[in-house]
Amino acid sequence: MTRFIHDQFAKDYLEELLQPYGEVKAPSRVAGEVREIDVSFSPQIEQITNLEVLGLLGRFAATPAIFEPYRNAASNDEICDCLLKLLEVKGALQREANRNTSNVQESEIPKLWILTPTASANLLSSFRAMPTNDWLPGVHFLADALRTAIVAIHQLPVIEETLWLRILGRGKVQSQAIDELQALSANHPFQKATLELVYNLRQNLRVNQNLEPDDQELIMRLEPLYQQDREQAKQEGIQEGIQQGERLVVENLLQTRFGSLDNELQGIIETILALPATEFTPLLIQLSREELITRFGKNS
Template identity: 35%
Template sequence: MASTVAGWRCVVRRLAVRGQTSACGTLRPSAAEDASNSKRIALTAGKRSSRRRRARGACLFVGLVRAACQRAPVMRNRFDRLAKDIAQEGLTPTGKVVTDAEVAGDPQRADVWYEPDPARASGRERLGLLGRLAATACTIEAYSDTPSADEARACVEKHLAVWRSCGARDRAAEPPFLWILSTGRPTAVLDGLRSETMTGWPAGVYEGPRLLRTAVVVLAELPRVRSTVLIRLMGGGRVLREAIDDFRQLPEDAPERAIALGPLLRFRAEVAKRGPATPEEEEFVMTTQELVDQFIEQGRTQGIAQGIAQGAIELYEARFGPMPPSLRSAVEAMRDLPTLRTWLVLAGTGTREEVHDALTAAPAGRSS
């Protein structure tokens, strides 16, 4: 309707210029001109409306593309997401962690930015080598493959931008460090940085020029020991496969399990839902199947254990009155099913002293 009205106004202006007026001074186009103008107006209005719709669509598309380019972090590899999640899960209890962190003055983003909390420094000890990396404020760039020289140069540029930003905020603060985690040996990167084996660190850790505060960790060269499990889980290929094998052998109460099991299972569910896109992803799904089975069995066992423990407590209190808090804690913490079954029978048939002696002598929280 608005387009038609605008068209008529245009016709009125043209007719006014021609001086076509009626006897009473108002504009009156002839019947032929009226039909012709109406047709021309409808055609013009339709074209304008179509052009406006195309223009709006093009603007919207360009806006969406720009927003995606500005906001969405570039995912080099789907396994890099797993590395970020493990770092976040492990480091969050000891400081401030930001994944896909924006870098001031740089359109790119850092994989992980970490600022330690001095009051929670003791928590980093349970993280092994990952905890040592996080002794100071740092950027962690994780590659589930092997980064090129250009990729490493981009990491250094982001690191320097972060360094400048930190210096502007607090000149007295210790400069941040850059850790580049590479699954394979990035020969061009190590040569370009003139990296040397880092004194006092395990094999596979190389330090660049001290002026840059940059180091490269070659995950494939790290020793296969417990202290490196978490950081090797941030790799890919053979390194990740071996790390998962070592992870499965950890005790059930190992802190590494509490940190990495969630990210591993979430990533596996994501890959399985979308469908493995590469042979490496397909292998990951098969390799982690045992972790899924263990998780399900553990949940089932814990549910049974909690039920037996609650039964033992209720049976004891029905016979002897309220259970002492220390004994209640021992029963609730126990996960060994045979022990819990013994306690359940004892709570129903033994004396108060026999129950107390049995609960006091048992090792705390023994796994089944």
């Protein structure tokens, strides 16, 4: 089923985003009847301020967290199963504290973030899940003692702060988020890695014969982006090869003419390479060492 493909994507995606900031376990087992937590995260104290780059997801990750992402709308039973995982983790922490004759600190107990593409009013009401004024719309908290929130991704506002969660949505929500992801600056710390994960998701879905309409639309949406990205990578590779070839020509000409590449000659190579090859080649052949250094040296 394609759900498992999306589940693996969500785990890989969250791990990719969170691993620079703490310890990620995806999945991790809990005691009792065998259950697996999709993503368990413990932040590194010195990295907490850097989590701002992940917006709302970073705010979730500022304290120990359990992330349970769903491709389809989470059901009552699935949310109850998530709560059981959290309670078992809390029980394990308490047993460890008892062995050490210590107390469990509130800050050690993870918060549970259930990430669901949609959530009906009836489902939210059945868990008394409520929004709060100090969090964005779409984040619905259960009773304080349960340390749990249901994140209805389709209700999140379309702002940069929610981008990294909307990537895990469905249909138009996910498509809009992918557009925003592609439009980010190429030097954004997570843009390239996230696009690669999305392209891998596309590849995994393409081999499946029984795709849901949402998945078919996702593949069609990603196809031109994928081709554009690969063409750009190809062109960058060609350009890099040309630049490496030109550098080799310059180094070989200098070494052939003057016997070795000392610090002075090495220091003018970058300036020489700023010229087209048709211009720098005759200069390298005609000018003396002193003339080259005078013309292309840092103080020229």
